[in-house]
Amino acid sequence: MLIHYLKTVLRNLYRTKLYSSINILGLAVGIAATLLLAKYVGFNLTFDNFHQHKDRIFLVQQKESKGGLQGSEQSNTYWGVAKMAADLYPEVSMATHFTPNVEMLVMATSKEGEPISFNENRICTVDTSFFSIFSFSAVAGSIETALATPDAMVLTSSVAKKYFGDSDPIGQILTTRVSWGAQSTHKVTCVIPDPPINSTLQFDFLICAGAGPPTEAYWSDPSYATYLLLNETASADALSRKMSKDIGTNQVVTSDGKKIDFSLKQLSDTSLSPNDNMLAMTGIFILIISWINFINLSIGSAQARSKETGVRKVIGATRKQVITQFVFECVLINGFALLFAVLLFALARPLLLDFSNNKVLPLFNDPTPVNGIFAAVFIAGALASSAYPALVMSSLNPINSLKGKLTQGRYSMTFRKALVIAQFTISIVAAIGVFIVSDQLDFFLRHDLKIKLNHIVAIKAPKDLSEGKMERLNSFKSEAMDLAMVEDVASCTTTPGEDYRHEVNFGLTTSQDRHLFYLNDVDANFLPLYGIQFLAGENYKVDKPGKNRGGIILNKAAVNALGLVNMEDAIGQTVTETENNNTYEIIGVVDDYHQISLKYQIKPQAFRFNRNRGDISVKIHAQNYASFDDLQDCIASLKKLWARIYPDQSFEYHFLDSRFNDQYHAEFSFRKLFAWFTGLSLVIACLGLFGLSLFISLKRKKEVGVRKVFGASSLTILVLFTRDYLKQMLISIVLGAPIAYFIMKAWLESFSFKTSINAVSFLVPCLFLVIVSILTTAYQTVRASLANPTKTLKEE
Incomplete structure (x- = not known):
């Protein structure tokens, strides 16, 4: 039976090549676009997951209050916090600092004896416990003894090559000097790979902190990033409360009239930015639009085969068999689209990698749950989008089908119109979003900075x-x-x-x-x-x-x-x-x-x-x-x-x-991606609308011929045929505009200085979409209205 269904599907696809191509292409492009966005956004979920103890590493955050004034939460704290936490609490296995330094001049001598110097601003000071907490491997030297001496310096591979070329850097001397003249020398003890781009800790040089600042300076400057490694049974919430009670009210702190409240942020606790959320939403929108297209086009295609369905029922096919046939056909088309989408993904991923500085997950060997989530969504969507066309076609009366009289039921056309409205509501939300994002970035560039930076x-x-x-x-x-x-x-x-x-x-x-x-x-x-x-x-x-x-x-x-x-x-x-x-x-x-x-x-x-x-x-x-x-x-x-x-x-x-x-590089990159994929969603929506208008114009070809015989002009026919689409577009605008307003208002809240959302933000994208949709549907209508009515009626 499956072989029979497969032959039927392939025969039908061949017979309706244009229609099927539009259907498969639109769905494949939508799936590929969604997959690309999922892999791009999902990359942020991989941050710091290469550390062996990532679930046990916590960053100490603090809020400091004094004289009734509450400060804002900050990710740095005092030097003394790490030592007190390690000494007081058995649940703290280890503590370390990670402190970026001011820009330094780094000087070395080349193999030929020539002086080499560069200004470097990725030099960080760490404790001897740093490599026991964070998982970095050694390319040269020993990771265990890398920070054993006060003058030790660890280099990344790219920096080692920058200063020493192909020579062995271990044991070499580097001199650092800050802008106020202080100078120190360091011995290279270890070389490690460059930190991956999905690492929160980014550095080129690591300097050993030694004993740190003098004891009297432990509580003078809250400028040190402090990480704690907790044991496996420790509760971060309970520990932060104890730290606030014990460390935040210690004698040195209270003597200055201060109080500190601590919180612990898990290293592996990654969250998506507002821009990432917008892109994820865009991917979901594209997939929904693609499946709406698929449903509408599948129903249109299936209804063109109503006589075939009628014959099957007359010769004994049960409703279950008709449903099975159409579900099988739709699922197979989804499968073809998925294969084509994987090919498109493979072709487009290098472009997105280049654009995003390699921040795109691979299709396979993906450590995140992206593939599993995408597979679940695809299977559910494929089955759901296949079920409705099958149910519609299985419910047709076989006698009416054989006579060419299609009765679509009370709600069938209403449902299809609702799908088109939903599709263009999503398109309107996305188009308004692109307009407001562009307006915000233009606001950045045109806003008066109250300072002159030119020349x-x-x-x-x-x-x-x-x-x-x-x-x-x-x-x-x-x-x-x-x-x-x-x-x-x-x-x-x-x-x-x-x-x-x-x-x-x-x-x-x-x-x-x-x-x-x-x-x-x-x-x-x-x-x-x-x-x-x-x-x-x-x-x-x-x-x-x-x-x-x-x-x-x-x-x-x-x-x-x-x-x-x-x-x-x-x-x-x-x-x-x-x-x-x-x-x-x-x-x-x-x-x-x-x-x-x-x-x-x-x-x-x-x-x-x-x-x-x-x-x-x-x-x-x-x-x-x-x-x-x-x-x-x-x-x-x-x-x-x-x-x-x-x-x-x-x-x-x-x-x-x-x-x-x-x-604003991140925002401009986001605008580009958002605009590209929103534009793609509009193309997919218009592709579906084009296919739908093609089906409707073919279906109403006889009606057009009759109207022309009775004197209707091409313009009258065009207005008649596009009126329904205009109504649907207006409903989409009414539904989409408020949704877009609340989404974009929430996005703008992430900026301290922002543009205003006004009527132009809605009028321009909505007008653009109305014009594009009219042009998309008008092509087939004009073509049908210009045909010779005598020839059309004779064919009918």
Whole structure:
């Protein structure tokens, strides 16, 4: 019997090649697209699953309160937390720190005796227990003794090759130097593979922390990422409560008027981002649209074979046999589509790998439950989409079928229209989503940052030795200013576009309250060069460095944090910082500007005078910046000047406006993927609509001929045939617009600064979809209306 069913299916597919091709192609493309998105989104579920103890490793998070003020939850804590947790609680097997360092100059000597140096910003300090907790293997050296000595340094494979080529790096000496001149030497003890891209911990160098900071500094700075390895029976919730009770209220903490609440986040506890959720939803939408197409086209195709069904029933086929035949046929088509989808997946995956920096899971050998979930969804969907057409066709009256009279039942056409409405409701939700995502990214680019980033080249800070450092830096800035194409030069420890780094507690000297400010050391040219506007007071004086050191400039957010509303009231008041207990007079207040991406809130900032350190910002005259040759000449002149003053250091720079916009790379990549796959869902929907309109136009060919004989124009016929589709589209818009609004409103909540959702956000995509659907259905209708009615009626 199955052989008979198979022959029938193949014969029918061959007889209706165009119809079947549309059906299989639409379903295959939908399955492939969904599978690609599932593998892309599912990649985030693999983070850190290569660690042997991943389910037992927990990151310590804390909330600190003082004077009734509750701080926000942060992923760093005090150095002393790890030691106390390991000493107090038997459920803590081990503890370690993972602390990113400031950018350093790393220096080595090549095999030929030539000096090699690079600025490196992925250098992290860890404890001797690090490799006992996290699972990294050794390429060279021993992982067990890699961090046994205080001067030990572990390199990744790519960095070892960068500095030592094919030479053996074990035992080699590397020297590191920070921007304030401190220098240390390290011996390479081990080389490990580069951390995989699905690792939370990303680094190029690991330095042994040794004994860590002095004991008196254990509770002074909450800037250390702390990981605990718990035993197999430990409860993370119970432990976090005990830590809050014991460690969070220890004598040192309470003596400063503070209290700390701890929580533990499991390393293997990964969650999807809002962007990933949107892409996952898009994949589900595509699959639903594909199956709706399949159901509608299968019913249309099956109804064209109603006489065949009638004959089968007349000669004795039972309803069960008819259902079995059509279910078998639909499942087989789903199987063909799945095979074609696997081929499409194999062809498209390399493109998505290249686009996403290899963040796509393989089809097989997938460690996540993606394959199992997809298989379950596919089987359920294939059976469900096969069952309805089979039930519809098995319910046809055989006598009417043989006479060519199809009675589809009270609800059959209503159900099919409901499917079309559901399909285009999904398309409308997706189209509105793409429009709002694009509008949000355009908002990022057009929003006033309150800072001027154009025409600026930022040069990485020299990592210079202390002796003669000030003279060399001032010499470079002075000589750079003398270049004809340079408009201004400034220095700062945190360049715009870099994340806030230096956190210091400040408070008015007249108050006990302290507030977290982000400190940026700047020279007198920094604020004018970047066009940052003063709301009150004045800037530092170029010719009065001594007086400048007693003053400080705050942004508006910092002044508000101090409890002051009027910016003028801040001028002349004094503030104290807790890092060194220094006191400063507020000499100026500047407007809030966006130091980093608009995804985040503007933080309170303090600008302290220091002309002797930091990255160097060079502003180039607009006409020279616009000219490629002039810009290259200017960069070459700066590089030559740098090589003369800092011969032992590499010249590294970037264009500030480009780097600032690079912060939105993830969002722009998301928009591309979202737009591509939403466009694909619209193509699939239109493909189904095209097939449906093809079936309907063939079915109503006689009606068109009769209407033309009685004088109906082609336009009248077009309006008549597209009216139903327009009604369905309008219903889809009414249903889809509110759904899209709530979904996109939730997505926008992940941004601190966001665009508004307005009428245009709905009108443009809805109008576009209406036009596309009309054009899709109009083709077959116009073709039918232009046919010779005499010939059409004669064929009928």
